[in-house]
Amino acid sequence: MILLLSLIVMGVAFAIFLFIYAYNNLHYDKKPLKRTFHAGFEEKQARLDNGTVLNYAEGPDHGPALLLIHGQSMQWEDYARVLPKLSMYYHVFAIDCHGHGKSSHDVMKYTAVSMGQDFLGFIKNIIGEPVIVSGHSSGGILAALIAANAPEEVLGVVLEDPPFFNVEPEEMQNTFVWKDSFEIVHNFKSQTEVDDYVEYYMENSYFWGLFGNLRSIVAKSTRNYREKHPGKALKLWYVPYAWIHGTIYLDNFDLDFAETFYTGSWFEGLNQEETLANIKLPSVYIKAATIYGKDGVLYAANSDENAKKVHSLIEDNEMITIKSGHDIHFEKPDEFINIMVNFSNRIK
Incomplete structure (x- = not known):
């Protein structure tokens, strides 16, 4: 009887575990997004003078303006796990890049230089004040480009695992x-x-x-x-x-x-070394763990060697390495939030 009861209890516990596991896999994105809108975020669209439409989410004004630029194939919603808490310290603008989400899908705009110019226009005409700009992955390259070429519009820059020197086709x-x-x-x-x-x-x-x-x-x-x-x-x-x-x-x-990115046309007019060397603002470079597969393939955005190169090219840069996969703000939201809060205090 005791054995039978034990088996029943174990079976029920396993069924509950399986239900929770399956439910989380099917609904993991719902609660963070619900919390984001509950925190006061609104989804909006801006049409630039050149006709480009940029979709974005704007949070309540609780501090300096923060522009978040997601990585390739993501959308602004990828930041949902960090947006509610970030909105307690910043006036957050999380944007959909060109070709992503509800922003314009126009192949003529798919270069770093064109996108950087549009985001600069967004800062000047929609945000209306200098920003802290944080970009993830290819968004980090865009953040660096904006900081290097328009320092008067940028208070500081956070580069979240950008693939510098491991990003052009030959690299x-x-x-x-x-x-x-x-x-x-x-x-x-x-x-x-x-x-x-x-x-x-x-x-x-x-x-x-x-x-x-x-x-x-x-x-x-x-x-x-x-x-x-x-x-x-x-x-x-x-x-x-x-x-x-x-x-x-x-x-x-x-x-x-x-x-x-396959053809390399996204990089037309972009010099990686010059872009990083021209950043003269407070900066943080967040590096995810460097991992190689058994076949020697680099799983990370950067090798350790290229990460050191990124760090050395930016004047007075702070480099933080985190044991995480590439999408740090999604995988390690608390650590990302802490970095951003500390950076806000550094800018003040």
Whole structure:
């Protein structure tokens, strides 16, 4: 009898655990976004003089202006885990980059220089005061570009794991982002058999290929999910949400944007070394852990060598290394918030 009761209790406990696990994987993004709007954020759109539409979320005015620029294939909502607390210290503007979310999808704008000019116009005409600018990944390159070329409009800059010196085509051949993103996008655009990029990605992903036969199982689940939920972000109850978070906004992402990284055209007119050396403002460079795969592929945004180069080129820069994956503000929200709060105090 005792053994039977023990088995029943264990079974119930396991069922509860499984339910919570599945529920979190299917709804992980809902609560942070709900908290964001509850904190006073409003989603808005601004039309620049050149016709570009920039979609963004603006929080209540509780401090200096903070412009957040997300990484490639993300949207402003990717910051939802940190927005409520950041709004206690800043007047936050979290923006959708060109080709992402509800901002203009115009391939003529898909260069760092063009985007930087538009974001500068956004700072001058919409925000209306100098800002602290924080950018993640390719958004970090944009943040650096703005800080270097318009110091009168920037109070300070936070670079969240930007892939400097591991980002142009000739620099990326042996990196995770090349193999798991740009190369796959290019191959997808070169074929006509599969229409749904999310399905194509899951079937051809370098990341899921590391798990052997599991890729075919996940790919089949993806096809079934997308058939039943067309246009809905991919969520599989049995897959940890962090493993497929990178696909959540792909339906609102212009793949031509990724193609400009494959060809290198996004970097026209951008000199990485000069951009970093021209930053003369308070700055923080947040570096995620450097990891290499068994095949020697660089999984991180930067090698340690290139990270040191980034740090050395920026005058009086503070470098902070965090044990995290690439999307630091999503994976380690409390640590990111602490860095931003400390930076706010440093600017005052």
